[in-house]
Amino acid sequence: MSKLIAPSILAADFANLQRDIEMVNNSEADWFHIDIMDGVFVPNISFGMPVLEAINRHAGKVIDVHLMITQPERYIETFAALGTDNLTVHYEACTHLHRTLQAIKNANMRTGVALNPHTNVSLLEDVITEIDLVCIMSVNPGFGGQSFIENTYKKIRQLKEIILDNNATTQIQIDGGVTDKNAKQLIDAGADVLVAGSYVFKSANPSETIKHLKETANA
Numbered sequence: 001m002s003k004l005i006a007p008s009i010l011a012a013d014f015a016n017l018q019r020d021i022e023m024v025n026n027s028e029a030d031w032f033h034i035d036i037m038d039g040v041f042v043p044n045i046s047f048g049m050p051v052l053e054a055i056n057r058h059a060g061k062v063i064d065v066h067l068m069i070t071q072p073e074r075y076i077e078t079f080a081a082l083g084t085d086n087l088t089v090h091y092e093a094c095t096h097l098h099r100t101l102q103a104i105k106n107a108n109m110r111t112g113v114a115l116n117p118h119t120n121v122s123l124l125e126d127v128i129t130e131i132d133l134v135c136i137m138s139v140n141p142g143f144g145g146q147s148f149i150e151n152t153y154k155k156i157r158q159l160k161e162i163i164l165d166n167n168a169t170t171q172i173q174i175d176g177g178v179t180d181k182n183a184k185q186l187i188d189a190g191a192d193v194l195v196a197g198s199y200v201f202k203s204a205n206p207s208e209t210i211k212h213l214k215e216t217a218n219a
């Protein structure tokens with residue numbers, strides 16, 4: 001199956017958001033990756049519901065929301081109503097992860113769980129069949145433009161084994177510091193979806209950069 005590219009809107013020009021969304025619509029990107037930060041779970045605040053609503057008015061592809069907030073279960077219905085397709089919560093932010101995953105499913109969204117760099121993938125073993133998407137953070141969450149943590153490759157391989165052992169259909173997403181330099185190696189290790197923020201939006205031709213990343217990932 002083709003490997004997917006999810007540009008991270010966090011790195012877009014917020015004063016020209018509609019232009020950047022149309023660029024993604026007309027590109028070879030597969031998903032819109034949308035980072036919501038609360039200033040508590042992570043040391044940064046990005047944007048909230050009104051901005052997501054505005055993005056969704058123009059976005060013509062899958063809306064992949066990455067919640068970097070405490071107690072994300074408080075907002076499951078809200079994100080469903082805003083047109084979210086994939087809702088990813090952090091393992092470290094959920095006391096009752098199994099219950100939260102059921103609630104996301106009941107709200108007709110795909111379930112996602114993100115792991116901080118220090119969180120071992122084996123902690124997902126008992127819920128892996130409930131998860132549509134695992135987001136392995138390859139930087140510490142909170143900011144775009146950080147450098148990639150090399151230990152990620154090992155985590156991908158370990159997670160892939162857990163998925164196969166449990167006959168699960170979970171996709172593996174990598175988030176942080178992704179470029180054309182590590183894309184192929186990430187895919188070869190077992191990744192299915194690559195998130196890229198600064199690499200795409202800070203480039204001279206974002207649409208061409210997406211095309212190049214898509215080709216690199218699927219070579």
Ligand code: DX5
Pocket residue numbers: 008010011033035066139140141142143144145146175176177178195196197198199
């Ligand atoms: C970081 C976010 C990422 C971020 C990636 O907390 O979850 O999605 O936008 O940005 P880059 O690709 O610049 O590392």
Ligand code: ZN
Pocket residue numbers: 008033034035066175195
């Ligand atoms: Zn993200």
